[in-house]
Amino acid sequence: MQLYPLFADLSDRPVLVVGGGDVAARKTSMLLKAGAKITVGAPVLGPQLREWVQQGRIAYLPGAYQSAWLDGVWLVIAATRSRPLNARIAAEGHALQRWVNVVDDPALSSFQVPALIDRSPLLVAISSGGAAPMLARRLRERIESLLDPALGSLLQLAQRYRSRIRARYADLGVRRRFYDWLHDDIVLASLRASQPARAEQQLVAALDDYQEPKQQGSVVLVGAGPGDPGLLTLRALRALNEADVILHDALISEEILDLARRDATRISVGKRGGGTHTPQPSIHALLLEHAKAGRRVVRLKGGDPFVFGRGGEELEFLRTHGIAYEVVPGITAAVACAAYTGVPLTHRDHAHSVRLVTAHCQHSVDDLDWAELAREKQTLAIYMGVGQLEKLTQQLIAHGRRAATPFVLVENGSLPQQRTLTGTLGELPTLAARHAIGAPAMLILGEVAAHAEVAHWYGELLSNPSHQAIPAPRHLADAA
Template sequence: MRFLPVFLDLRAGPVLLVGAGDLARAKLRLLAAAGARIRYFATDGQHDLSGVGADAAARIERAEGDPLTADLSGMIAILCAGAGDIGVAMSVRAKSVGLPVNVMDDLAHSTFIFPAIVDRGDVVVAVGTGGASPVVARRVRERIEAVLPARIGDLASFIGRWRKSMHQRLPEMALRRRFWERVVDGPIGALVLAGRKDEAEAALKNIPDPAAFAGALASGQAEGSVTLVGAGPGDPDLLTIKALRALQDADVVFHDELVSPEILDRVRRDASRVPVGRRVGKPGIGQDAVNKLLIDAAKSGQRVVRLKGGDSFVFGRGGEEVEALRAAGVACSVVPGITAGLGAAAQFEVPLTFRHEALRITFLTAHKARDAETVDWSALTDEKMTVVVYMGMTAAPSVRAGLLAAGRSPQTPVGVFARVTRPDAQAAVGTLQELPGLIEKVDGGPAILIIGDVVAHSAPWRESNLNQVISKLLEPAA
């Protein structure tokens, strides 16, 4: 390690910036965003402060003259960006008086370098490669950005406001550590990260005995929590950042059968994985049993994830589970996922709404024929309505019969989209009259049915029409 990572207190004094052009302006914006006072020597005479903001501009001194003869007293660092030979000369001068200096893209004349930065307010992460590869540093920063909660800085400042008062009540260092571990990892920390700071403040104030609270963690009596996570339709890259964090924090994951192995691979390696879902035609353990598993695991102090395909609140019984958890006094939160209907629309370019053609969308489920028979199809005959049917493969004949009987045109475009967003995804398109036959063209489910004129704008529809045109052109002349 050639460069020791340090954090410079920009309140200790001004920074001298020397340079010109976009490189200097980029450093100017970085320093201004960090709250620095800046003396700016623009070597081209153009003190361009665009993009800095009025508050930051008030902290910037537009310096004139030769920076090589400028007064350096009180400066805490010197930066040169786009300064040419002046940068080298400034480096010599800075070193002679013991000031830290950075000459952009010039390690030989720099005594410090800039890392790639992840800024979360009171939490700052710096990533460096010793100047060898800024691109690699940026890629590492991007990975950290993806997993670091957006409000982690809020959590740090929240704890900072309470540290002094709590430490007066917790004289032992070990108890302090356990206390803050429980705050950060438990429901209070989750409230802050969810943007509910007022509730977190109230919860912390209502802890009657901080020592007992900390001791509960040591004795294995910590409160658990449950997070309902939408896994999306199958592609692990469609998981939200918040979902990934929940999977990495979980002690146990109760997952549906439809959750893909690639998504389960994102779960923390030492977490328990328990399948609790069911497939069509196969019995499951029942919703009451699932609720009990979630409650028991949380009350044993575990961080629980209930992982569901698609979105928990779109035909996923997430509402029932939340009600059961609340009734049991278990802290819970919900992370939305991309529902399969939206995944199908995106992958196969089906615009679920289209100006002047499709103004409304209806989502319904009909995984058995008798479910389809209970649907009021008369409400779904508007030709400007797109109908998205979940779990409709086995009920496809009843779906077709219901819509046709209610008056929907048999020529209405229809698409069957199977295993959407996965590598083996398939699509079959045609008309409402042809719906049962389209089911046979995909190799099994799960599948989404999309019914409406918008299907005619989809990529499979365009490809199908093109193939028909080509076939006609290749037909032998009569």
């Protein structure tokens, strides 16, 4: 082990930073968070350092470095652009037994500043000993995604009640199980939901209970996004890594499921036309069964749980049965498919609003307000409409939408096999049939769809030699 890891208490202790640029400002920012008493020395200060001086948060020594600056300080950061000057600061600091860090120069340093994950009072530090700082930063990013932001608040709460917890649970094994419950159960969920008073009440209630705390089941409705694992939110990833049971839709990819906790039970509750179909009451029954058994359940849905995902029905069911729940939103298909084809859903010249529409069956199509949908200056994002393209086209044109209105039809949006079909409304059914577009596919209709002709960037753009390219908006055509 090259370096001895330690966490230094610098609160109100004098620290010197030599240098006035952006690097010195970044180091000063971290030292301010640690409560250090900071003096910055440099001929000139950058705007951020000047602001902190004016606010009285740091002291300033103007001019070139002087050896006397080292008097009385505990720690030194050398952040100048001159290696000879940095070497001089390091040598003089070491002679006075000061801890010295020379930025990006481990050979001159007596300590390294690690890549840090801050969930105060929890700190996770990663160091490569200066050999590979970029690797340390990448590891920090990966670990960061797994640590709940509410952990800091949880530890602060546990710290306040530490003596009471020790008195209440004198047996070490029982106390350990209590802390396992505290770190994993309803208290953390309440803090995650920004309800600190409720979290404290739950902790106090558990301390007053003469029974050992029992694991309570819960459900998290998680939006998995359109399919690309890279579009999962950090909170969704954490939920997958905490799950005991995952109830997932048919369109959830193996790449996303592979990110989940390895020993979690996976249950497919897919709904696909013409194939296996899990009725909604059966899904409700599974949620209730596993939550009542004390398990942490993730209901993993494609897109967003509250956009044509029946998330509202499932949440209402959970609330009725007294099951604790959370909702983690996901990127819905309309937003993802538009982004992956370079199409803005709104545009000040072409679309003042967006309508999200589902057309998965004849019944849903018949219930649509066609006069409203046919209005100009709006974008239609139509989910599950591949089987109804003929009817959609007929009704929109019959109610006044121009046959020349541009469309984008995106199959397998955000996935490697994405295909993007462009054209005009009047030829939509013919072009979709010619290219054998199948589900899942998102239809985006409106003037903004013309942007795909010049701004498309992902997957295959299907060419249609039989029709003339849709004119792109003027500013895009000029840029091209």
